[in-house]
Amino acid sequence: NGTSRDRLRIAIQKSGRLAEPARALLSACGLSWRESRDKLFCYGESLPVDLLLVRDDDIPGLIADGVCDFGVVGRNELNEQAGARQSIGLPAAYQELRALGFGGCRLMLAVPEAWQWSGPEQLQGTRIATSYPAILAQWLQEQGVQASVVELSGSVEIAPKLGTADLICDLVSSGATLAANQLKPVQTLLESEAVLAGPVRRFEDQRAQLAAMLLRRMDGVLKLKD
Template sequence: MDPIAPSEARDRLRIAIQKSGRLGPPARALLSSCGLAWREQADRLFCRGETLPVDLLLVRDDDIPGLLDSGACDYGVVGRNVLLEYAGRRPQETGSAAAVELRGLGFGGCRLDIAVPEDWDWQGPAQLQGRRIATTYPRLLDRWLVAQGVQADVVTLSGSVEIAPRLGQADAVCDLVSSGATLRANQLRPVVTLLQSEAVLAGPARPFADARGALATMLLRRLDGVLKLRDSRLLLFQARRDAVPGLMQLLPDAEPPTVMQVDGGDTLALQALCHGAMTWQRLEQLRSAGARGLLVVPVERTLA
């Protein structure tokens, strides 16, 4: 894949994250765990990287895809729903290379759902034919309606979508749902999920042609290491040699273990990096299968 030929060569990366909102703090924490630190500016909109030449832009979530498109920033942490909604208008309104999802980041999870009044006897998408549906994601909703063969009147709102049926503005809504409490408060219930969303790292599909290329490779490598280790633990234990195959079947998420013989006998000491939750129940299963001296150690970082 050919690298991006930038209109202006740069030797620093720029990453845009949400200035205020639920994605901002975990995005900053994730980047900090990759070894990044910044010097805060007075306006708190631009933070210059100190440990690495990687700067931070603090902006509105909805502005991040446009900043990526224009080249004003190189990467962005943004909701998948926002990225795909923006992509829905690109063929008509932009001509630059599209930013794509590079990594799912595992936080900010939510759903884009169709919700209808609680007293509806929901029979399926065909029930929306000719109805008015309020949403802040008209392009994602349009795409879904076309796929369902349903014609409906899409009412675009910038906020307070859930109250639209009570105000007579719409018959149903299409909105982000996390706990569902807001829907219930407005006598609505979700019936169809259009999209499972979370925070994602977005950026160009092609590598950078200037000094940013090496920086980007290093950053993505560190990010992959942090994401892989989020639920990882180092498991240490001893077991008889003949029990090891059965024990490893109980650890399908473990990397190949390091094995050492103990005192020249038939007992082995093993250490395995496991990428799933190490619950008490799981430890009891391992003990019943022959593991002894089980020790679970948190892993701070790793580098392949």
């Protein structure tokens, strides 16, 4: 799908924490779209830059496959899928281009409140539930610890109570979800925030100029914010 195009396509989250700030950032860069509330494809008006509204988890793959040129996605999701691709011998095919300063959260280990946390060695032989198996496996390897990774796509926080895992590795933002499930955060694996992701390869058509302009404008907007 590396076909030549004269319009840029940016994937953003359809709904969820990153959806509104992603749109606001792109608007501040001077982009506008023909408004169509429920449409998943928004045709760019001010510039030939279209939006695709998707599940955040699909964004890295859309860029890797060349379906989209850029995406606004959490570093957690981007790194996880890069790790998963790497573990089966695929190249990353996309990269983090800019950190965007919103959607901040941490990928953390969290244990039942009654645990006394003494450090990573304590994880030897445990079962850890997560939606981030690649990042977790890599980290465990770096720590020299053997633990089993229980992959769940959601509601990870319930696993210790169900007895399917001893602890979890999940995103923590306010900490409310952990507290509600009698878990406490003990170790950070990744500091995450929304990022602009783009392809590793250079554009060889009209998109090159468009992409350069978009990045220039984004740098201006990001500079104003800090």
